Amino acid sequence: xxxxxxxxxxxxxxxxxxxxxxxxxxxxxxxxxxxxxxxxxxxxxxxxxxxxxxxxxxxxxxxxxxxxxxxxxxxxxxxxxxxxxxxxxxxxxxxxxxxxxxxxxxxxxxxxxxxxxxxxxxxxxxxxxxxxxxxxxxxxxxxxxxxxxxxxxxxxxxxxxxxxxxxxxxxxxxxxxxxxxxxxxxxxxxxxxxxxxxxxxxxxxxxxxxxxxxxxxxxxxxxxxxxxxxxxxxxxxxxxxxxxxxxxxxxxxxxxxxxxxxxxxxxxxxxxxxxxxxxxxxxxxxxxxxxxxxxxxxxxxxxxxxxxxxxxxxxxxxxxxxxxxxxxxxxxxxxxxxxxxxxxxxxxxxxxxxxxxxxxxxxxxxxxxxxxxxxxxxxxxxxxxxxxxxxxxxxxxxxxxxxxxxxxxxxxxxxxxxxxxxxxxxxxxxxxxxxxxxxxxxxxxxxxxxxxxxxxxxxxxxxxxxxxxxxxxxxxxxxxxxxxxxxxxxxxxxxx
Amino acid sequence: xxxxxxxxxxxxxxxxxxxxxxxxxxxxxxxxxxxxxxxxxxxxxxxxxxxxxxxxxxxxxxxxxxxxxxxxxxxxxxxxxxxxxxxxxxxxxxxxxxxxxxxxxxxxxxxxxxxxxxxxxxxxxxxxxxxxxxxxxxxxxxxxxxxxxx
Numbered sequence: 001x002x003x004x005x006x007x008x009x010x011x012x013x014x015x016x017x018x019x020x021x022x023x024x025x026x027x028x029x030x031x032x033x034x035x036x037x038x039x040x041x042x043x044x045x046x047x048x049x050x051x052x053x054x055x056x057x058x059x060x061x062x063x064x065x066x067x068x069x070x071x072x073x074x075x076x077x078x079x080x081x082x083x084x085x086x087x088x089x090x091x092x093x094x095x096x097x098x099x100x101x102x103x104x105x106x107x108x109x110x111x112x113x114x115x116x117x118x119x120x121x122x123x124x125x126x127x128x129x130x131x132x133x134x135x136x137x138x139x140x141x142x143x144x145x146x147x148x149x150x151x152x153x154x155x156x157x158x159x160x161x162x163x164x165x166x167x168x169x170x171x172x173x174x175x176x177x178x179x180x181x182x183x184x185x186x187x188x189x190x191x192x193x194x195x196x197x198x199x200x201x202x203x204x205x206x207x208x209x210x211x212x213x214x215x216x217x218x219x220x221x222x223x224x225x226x227x228x229x230x231x232x233x234x235x236x237x238x239x240x241x242x243x244x245x246x247x248x249x250x251x252x253x254x255x256x257x258x259x260x261x262x263x264x265x266x267x268x269x270x271x272x273x274x275x276x277x278x279x280x281x282x283x284x285x286x287x288x289x290x291x292x293x294x295x296x297x298x299x300x301x302x303x304x305x306x307x308x309x310x311x312x313x314x315x316x317x318x319x320x321x322x323x324x325x326x327x328x329x330x331x332x333x334x335x336x337x338x339x340x341x342x343x344x345x346x347x348x349x350x351x352x353x354x355x356x357x358x359x360x361x362x363x364x365x366x367x368x369x370x371x372x373x374x375x376x377x378x379x380x381x382x383x384x385x386x387x388x389x390x391x392x393x394x395x396x397x398x399x400x401x402x403x404x405x406x407x408x409x410x411x412x413x414x415x416x417x418x419x420x421x422x423x424x425x426x427x428x429x430x431x432x433x434x435x436x437x438x439x440x441x442x443x444x445x446x447x448x449x450x451x452x453x454x455x456x457x458x459x460x461x462x463x464x465x466x467x468x469x470x471x472x473x474x475x476x477x478x479x480x481x482x483x484x485x486x487x488x489x490x491x492x493x494x495x496x
Numbered sequence: 497x498x499x500x501x502x503x504x505x506x507x508x509x510x511x512x513x514x515x516x517x518x519x520x521x522x523x524x525x526x527x528x529x530x531x532x533x534x535x536x537x538x539x540x541x542x543x544x545x546x547x548x549x550x551x552x553x554x555x556x557x558x559x560x561x562x563x564x565x566x567x568x569x570x571x572x573x574x575x576x577x578x579x580x581x582x583x584x585x586x587x588x589x590x591x592x593x594x595x596x597x598x599x600x601x602x603x604x605x606x607x608x609x610x611x612x613x614x615x616x617x618x619x620x621x622x623x624x625x626x627x628x629x630x631x632x633x634x635x636x637x638x639x640x641x642x643x644x645x646x
Contacts, residue, residue: 037506175634246587246642248575248646249575249587249591250575251576259552283541289497292646293645293646294646295644317643324644345574348574367566379569379570379572379640397642397644397646398642398645398646400585403529407529408536413531414530416530416535416641417585417587418529418585418586
């Protein structure tokens with residue numbers, strides 16, 4: 001009689017990712033999460049039930065073949081796993097860390113109803129990190145020059161994607177970046193403890209080795225206009241992001257010690273303010289920091305302030321349920337000791353005799369009756385004003401595109417908030433030879449959406465440059481160049 | 497302020513709406529950015545709509561329906577005043593518009609409270625509620641466009 005095989009019960013629990021303990025990490029800027037160890041990644045991948053209709057793929061802005069790469073991890077075929085991801089995503093180490101998977105691919109995972117959705121983002125990160133550790137770079141063949149030159153304005157996620165896609169199709173690509181380093185929000189905005197800058201540097205170095213020319217400290221709209229660049233370039237992609245911070249327009253916002261989130265984070269991340277005296281650009285150490293807003297940027301600011309030794313609080317006008325930040329980031333902030341003041345609105349800031357902020361007047365709010373849309377909006381509670389001591393305020397309520405390019409490029413159609421209007425499928429604007437994508441079009445959004453827009457624009461630009469009308473979704477020029485999907489294979493391997 | 501008749505009061509209201517329309521139209525012409533000009537043209541169109549409604553009342557075709565008091569979100573109450581300028585952006589335009597609607601609401605409310613004639617009182621109350629509705633629309637737009645993370 002054949003021995004009956006003992007069947008192991010299926011463990012559907014989502015695997016936790018090891019992290020620095022809160023009491024340790026709140027004193028350093030090192031990455032909080034360590035990533036899955038190999039065995040844990042394989043266990044997590046094995047939880048995937050391989051749905052026939054993979055809704056995770058439908059919800060991915062760049063349509064990665066998620067079940068295929070998950071299967072590769074389960075089979076311990078990591079090289080195949082990362083190859084599959086890179087067919088669609090050239091920045092997996094970044095997206096695996098900062099993209100809101102819980103609102104995209106993981107949101108529709110069948111396991112949501114069971115023991116927790118599959119950790120798709122963490123597995124993406126695992127593969128990217130695994131590949132980086134292998135320490136080799138496979139440089140693809142660059143096709144012969146097509147005779148066309150493309151200018152990319154802005155070196156953030158959208159611009160990097162366009163540059164990577166077009167250089168491998170034989171066009172010469174030049175990136176013009178306003179700051180002194182490429183990466184956009186990835187280097188000036190997202191803190192080291194969420195996204196180590198070494199990872200962004202790898203991507204940038206890889207593009208340079210492919211032949212992408214880079215001009216930093218070059219402000220298009222000031223140094224040269226778009227029309228001036230068009231005298232030399234056959235096409236221009238504008239991916240200059242949403243770098244213009246909003247303030248609330250309340251009294252006292254001009255006091256010293258009141259920052260925009262952009263300034264605060266740029267001083268820390270790009271200028272390494274926390275590494276003084278190694279870097280000569282310190283940031284003032286504050287004792288009580290109030291961060292206004294409830295998004296991911298607000299969490300980044302509050303957690304950074306904590307690491308600089310401050311008592312750090314989030315001031316948010318609505319309730320916990322409405323917080324727009326990723327759950328994971330809110331949880332991390334709470335564990336580290338950030339204080340949350342919900343249903344609280346700053347009314348004005350009060351300064352000392354030297355013009356530094358010393359207090360803020362707040363008003364408590366309550367949620368009103370649902371309006372026509374069913375939404376309960378916060379309304380002030382009469383007589384609930386209080387004065388709180390603060391010595392720094394960081395305003396993290398959102399950004400819109402900088403108006404510079406819009407106002408210096410005649411004929412470029414703009415939206416209400418100064419965003420460039422561009423076709424969703426091609427990135428084409430109202431001006432011939434000018435494409436746009438990413439936050440400059442959508443307003444502040446996610447890295448993966450910016451990359452998706454960059455890829456569509458690259459296809460359209462290539463089609464146009466090869467004689468099409470820009471709607472050909474990437475005409476075959478017969479050069480034998482790699483496809484857009486292949487274009488960035490190896491982009492994350494530049495570790496040698 | 498005193499009005500001898502209901503028609504006098506209505507004509508005053510039309511004048512106020514015309515002034516507002518004219519103001520937004522001139523502002524649109526001064527804008528450096530075409531998209532901002534379009535925004536102020538839309539604001540002017542809104543004021544034209546108000547004027548038409550008041551004219552309908554004079555012509556005996558009242559289009560105002562008594563409504564419950566419009567909730568005030570008080571979004572603009574603590575914001576600093578914005579002076580109109582050719583390089584205004586959308587956020588500034590909305591702040592300006594919210595405050596202008598609030599001033600119009602306050603004026604009609606004051607006139608309603610000061611009216612001895614009940615028909616006139618009701619009319620100014622209705623006009624005030626129209627302005628409050630208008631203000632609320634701008635407040636919701638501001639809330640959604642510029643306070644999504646706040």
